[in-house]
Amino acid sequence: MIKNIEDNDNIVESRVKVAFLQSSDCWGCHQSLLNAHLGLLPVLPALEIVYWPCVVDFKYESLEKREDGEILVGFVEGSMRTKQDIEASKLMRRKCQLIIAFGSCSCYGNVHGLANQFSIDDLKNRKFLEVESIADYSNRIPDEHVPSFENKIVPLDNVIKVDAYISGCPPKPEQIISSVLFLLGQKPFPMNVSAFCNECSLNQSGCILDEEKICFGAITSTGCTMKCPENGKACVGCMGPARNVSSKIDKLNKITDDLNSISSGDKKNLYEFLTLFLNIPLMAGFDLAGDILKQIKNKGKVSTPLTNLPSAIEEVTSKLLQYLRDNKNFHEISNVCDTCSRIIGSRSTMTKVKRDYEGLPNLEECLIEQGYICMGPVTNAGCGAMCINVNAPCSGCYGQTKWDVNQSERFADTILKSFNVSISKEELLSQVKDHIGTFEKFTLASNKGYKGGE
Amino acid sequence: MVKEIEVEPITRLEGHGGLRVVLGDDGKVQDVQFNITSTRFFEKFCEGRYCEHIPRITTRICGICPIPHHLTPTKAVEDAWGVKIPTPALKLRQLLMNAKQYSSHVLHFYALAAPDFLLGPMADPALRNVVHVINKMPDVGAMALKMMDFGQKLCAAIGGKSIHPISAIVGGMKKPLDEEIRDKFLKEIDEQIEFTKKTVDIGLKIVEDYWDVVANVGVVPTYYLGLTKNGVHDIYEGDIRIVNPEGNKIDYNAHKYLDVLGEHIPKHSYATHMYYKPAGYPEGIYRANCLGMINAADKMATPLADEALKAFRDKVGPVSHHTFAYHWARIIETVEAIELIKKYLEDPDICNPDCKTLDIEPREGQGIGVTEAPRGVLLYHIWSDAEGICKKLNLLVATNHNIAGIEKSLMHVAKQVFEDKILERLKLPDPWIK
Ligand code: SF4
Ligand code: SF4
C-alpha cells in the first residue's frame, strides 16, 4: 500500500546501539518483542544490540565496560523489587542516552506493586517460612549471593530519569516496533507531490477546516482511497507528508496556532495524526519534555524525526509537538473505550455490580452497562480493547489515564456520568469488596497517596 | 586458594539468575550454586483478591508460559467452589494449552537451544544466538518463525492475548472460537505438521551428531515429576506421577500434593528447591519439565508422538537421566502438541457458544489445580472464603521444580568439566553454521 520513500539515503546512517535490561518481571515484554517475528527483520539491520541477556550471550560486565552514553536507547523492563534491579537500572541510565520504561512493570510497578500492601517481612515470611509445602523446616530466608529486597516497589522513574514510556502488559508488538522505527526515524511514505486536499471531494464546498475543525489534508500526501472526508471524517495523515502543501495550509496554520482550545474530537484526530503521520507510537505519557527528538536530531528545538520535510509542514508539525511537550496529560483524552466496538448507551443498565464469574455477557453491549466492572474508561488506549474482544472486561494493564486521585472514586464518577448506571456511587463502591485489586491492580505502586503496609 | 567462577546473568533463561562454581585449590569442585536472584511474592499479594481475579494476576508470573498460569488457578478456584465446566470449554482449554506448548517448545528449541548446537558451543558468544541462525540458515529460520507465529496467533485467538490471556473464567471460557478464525488455522495445520516433522529430523540429527555429549555429559540419576491421565501424557488433565531413579512409577492425586512434594529453602536462591518428600532432601531432588513428563508417560496421546516416544525409549531405555535428552523430549512433546491442535481444531465443539456454566456460587473451601506448563508442573492451592475472596495461596511453579535438579546436574557437569576435563575429550561435530 505504501511505497518506499525515494530519497532515503540518510535514514539509517549507521547502526544504532540499543540495550535491553530485565528487572524483576515475567519476560513478557521481551516475548512480545520476539512475537513481532517477521516484523522485526526490517528493523534488525539498523540495530546493534549490545546487551540483551535473555536472547544473546552477554554478561553484565560487558555493559559495565561500555562508555557512558555510548548506547543510544536502553529499554528497561520489569519492576524494581531488588537492590540489583535498582543498580542495574542506574547502570543503564549511565550507559544510554535515552531510557525507555518498557512495559507496565517499569512504568507503573504492575501487579507486583500489590505487594506494597504488606511489609517486606510479611512477604518474606509467607514465602520462605510459612508456606504449607515447606517440608524440611529449614527456617531460613535466603541471603547468600542474592540481592536484598526493596521495601516497596516504585515505578522506574522514581529511580532514574525516564525519557519515554511504552506501557502495556505487555505492549503489543506493533507498538514496540513502531517505537523503535520512530526512534530510528524510518517509516517509509510515498511523498507524492500533490497534497490530499487537491483531490478531496470537500475541497470546493463543505471543507472541514471551514468549520474551524482540524483536518490534515493540506500537508498530507495523496495516495489513499480518499474515504475519510466522504464519510465526514477529517484526514489524519496516514499517507505522511506531501512534497507540496495545498493552498489550505493557512487555515490549518491558523487553527493549530491555538491548540489549547480545540475540541475533544479534534484532539482525537491530532492523536491519530501523531501516530500515523509523525509516526509517534502509542507511548502512554510520551514525554517529549525529555527531548527525545532533540537528542535524536541534535538540534535545540523540538522537531520531527522525519527528514526532508517541506518547511511549511515542519512549521505545523513543530507546533503540534510543542503542544504535546507542554501538555503531558494530552493522552488522557484517549482511553480503551475509544477503541472498543461495544455500544455505550445500550439497552442494558448496571443495576448491581456483577462479579466476573456471574452469567455470560453478550458481545455487543458495553460491559459496564451489563453490570461488570470494566476499567476501559479510565485506562490508557493502546491495546485496541483486546480483552473486551474476547468478552473479558478491561482490568487496566495499560495504566491509568489520570494520577493522584482516588482511583475507585474516579472510576465511579466516570461511569456514573457517561454510562447507563442506575445505582448510586456509594452502592457501587460498597458492592466492590476488593478496591485495590479491582481498580489499581497494575498501578498501586504509582499511587503516591497510598501508604500501604508498614 | 579457593576460586569462584561467577556467571551472571545466566542468559537465555527465563528468570533471573546467576551460576557460581566454587573450586578448591586442589582444583576440585566444592560447590555449585544456582542463584535465582529475584522473587515477587505472588503467594502473598494475591491474598484479599477476588478468587476469579487471580488468573488475571498470576499470568504475570511468566511471560513465556502465561497460559498455564491463567488456566491452573482457574481450575483451582473451580475445585474450591465445586464448579463443573461444559465440554466445549474443556476442549478450548486443551487447545489453548497445546497451542502454547507448541509455540513455547519451538521457541525454546530454535531460539534458546539450537544456537548452541547449530553453531557449536565453542562459537563466538556474540554470534551464538537466534538472530545469527536466522541469517545463516534462512530456510530453517523462516520455518521456525512461522511455527512460533502459528502457535502464538492461535493462543491469541483463543486467549484474547497471546501473552497474558484473559478468556478463561471460573466456569468455562468467556467466548468460543469464531468459525472463520478456526477455518484460517485449519488451512495451515497440515503445513505446520510438515514443519514439525522437519524439526524432528533436525532434532534427531543433532542428537546423533552430539551423541557423545548426550550420552556422557550430565547423566544424573534423579527422581522425575510428570503428569499423566491413566498413564497417558496429558498437560491439562493429568495427575501427579513420580518416577524414581530406577524408573518405577508412582501415581498420586494432586489433592495429596503436600504428602508428595516438599519445598526446601536454600540459603542461596529465592527460588525454592522442590523434592520428593518420602525420599527426603536432597536424595529426593527430582527433575520436571519435558524430560519428567516423557519419563512419566506410558504412552503419548497421539500416534506420531507415540512413535517418537518409542524411538526415544529404544535409544535411552525406560528412564532417561540424560540432561541433554531434554531437547529430544521436548521434540516429542512438540509432535503431540501439533497433533492435538489438529484434533481440537477439527472438533466443532470449540465454536460452540455453550462454553460457560452460568450459575456459580462461591463457597468457603480449598481448591487445587495442576497442569504442565512448558517448563514443568504447575500447581495452585487456593483458599477461598464464603464470598469467594482469596484467603491464602500457595504455588509450585516450574522454576521451583527444576532448580534443585538443575543445580544437581550442574554440579555433575562442573565436576566433569573442571575435574575430568571432559571438554578436551568430547567428540564434537563440525558446526552446521561456521
Ligand atoms: S509489563 Fe507485563 S509483560 Fe512486561 S515484564 Fe511486566 S508483567 Fe511481564
Ligand atoms: S467500558 Fe469496557 S466494554 Fe464499555 S465501552 Fe469501555 S472498554 Fe468497552
Ligand code: SF4
Ligand atoms: S483491555 Fe485493558 S486489561 Fe486488556 S489489554 Fe487492554 S488495557 Fe490491558
Ligand SMILES: [Fe+2]
Ligand atoms: Fe511457592
